[in-house]
Amino acid sequence: MANMTLFDLVEPEVTHKVPKHWHSFPPPHPLWHPVLGTLYVIIGLFALFGNGVVLWVFCCTRSLRSGTNLLVINLAFSDLCMVISQFPILVCNCFSQAWVIGPFVCELYGFCGALFGTMSIINLAVIAYDRYRAILSPFGGTQLSMRRAGLWLLLIWVYSGGWCALPFFGWNQYVLEGLLTSCTFDYLSMDTWSRSYVVVLFLASYAVPLVVVCYAYFGIVSSVSRHDRNLKSHERAQGENVRYQNLQRRESQLNRFVFTSVLAFMIASTPYAG
Template sequence: MRGNRHVEFPDDFWIPIPLDTNNITSLSPYLVPQDHLGNPWIFYSMSAFMFFLFVAGTIINTLTVACTVQYKKLRSHLNYILVNLAVANLLVSTVGSFTCFYCFAFRYMILGPLGCKIEGFTAAVGGMVSLWSLAVIAFERWLVVCKPLGNFSFRPNHAIACCALTWVFALCAAVPPLVGWSRYIPEGMQCSCAPDWYTTDNKFNNESYVMYLFGFCFAVPFSTIIFCYSQLLFMLKAAAKAQAESASTQKAEKEVTKMVVVMVLGFLVCWMPYASFALWVVNNRGQPFDLRLATIPSCFSKASTVYNPVIYILLNKQFRSCLRKMLGMSSEDEDDSTTSHSVTEVSKVRPA
């Protein structure tokens, strides 16, 4: 898809215009199916995929919240953060994924400019809360396991404060496009909405907003995750080396290493496509690109509503045990120990 001639666009959308098209309104993503961007089967396939994310994400995250409400033993500081993650995922799946499913079925942003702003803002808030929650989880693990502050105890009120902070950070990222710093417009195949990565219109200062998002909403949390988990791994390896004869310590070290790798990969799968695409567009203005490929980052970010709970919640033995009991799938008391508990036990071992 190419857009290599100057065209004056409305303030509420931007699309690559074919060279022989003079009437922009005739291609408005709010008025007509965007069949000029791809075959209908692409739209219908995306609609089916978004429907899957809507159903799976809503079910998994609703069960997470319900399970925490039902079982008091799950109301620990770490699980408060996991529930915060689940609530953010619910926001994305019920509004973002459902809206995309509906619009892809019609092959255009049938909900209009207002619906676009609502979907873009909601998905941005939920996505940013999810992103910062992952950073908070890493920070909490670092404080609890590595004990950089000595005997400082990370309590539920600290977890609640951190959860509130994730929503403040999310609003700092999602509100600006509503008040003139960038804007929410249809992206990719024009059936979902996001901040404007595409244009350099000085009216909206899009480039500065993209760099702000990359620095504050990607680089900072990603650096936090890498630092905290790397410190955790170094400490565990030192403890495992000091207790080479201990099978339980060695097992815990291997389990946590695998868990950390999966968590970091999950973060990268979710947010690296968006960050890379936005930076590429900003640094390659005027270069042609296929809008079908530009849809991929949105797919990965919305898919996180399904795989994040699997990584952070369903791999938690205590959560998994309570969930099975709530669903009537287990009649026996299962081992309530979690990997995080194992990590805490290992942290008590001080290498010589």
């Protein structure tokens, strides 16, 4: 037992799915797996309830059926699919203290995690771009139609699915990771072929969406601030202090919203991208 490694706990049918990096690690403390499993159950149930409620509200409320809200529905749907495809398998493996469902499910699990994670990130970037277009249009009338929103959703699914399916065609692969109870793409192999996929996926599914989100939200702040400065000058000239103070308050609230949105995007996406 003293010389046992994490690799020794792996089922024989999935040993080829364990990168050499993990072969020499000792097993975790016996309590670690059930603690993690319990934590995943709690998080999974909250996520199921939260995203389920969002979908139910949008689907049952006719007035909320708009192009922009269709993007929000897709975001909730991808998050719900992430939970459904990941947490039952992860919880099962945690309480079994090893991956026990075979190599095919490992690949499917890794693909679903990558797909729905990438979809959520890209979806957030599209929502930011949609808000940017709507707010910066000088004439209005730029509300996202259901048809155009449907095209955006198709692009999000195809773009995300395309990148995440590449390991099935030989560019990288889905393997076990960490405590060997979950699977993801191989980010540890040092050969150029595998590393190139990791770099390209990082750029396509994280760096580019982050640039879009930052550009869109800070563009909104810049536009609204410029508009408010003109209004402030007018209000101060007219001596309307109350409206002037309201404009200042709105600008402050908008800045906090943008900062929070970008920070939330980075907190949610950076661990996945890393």
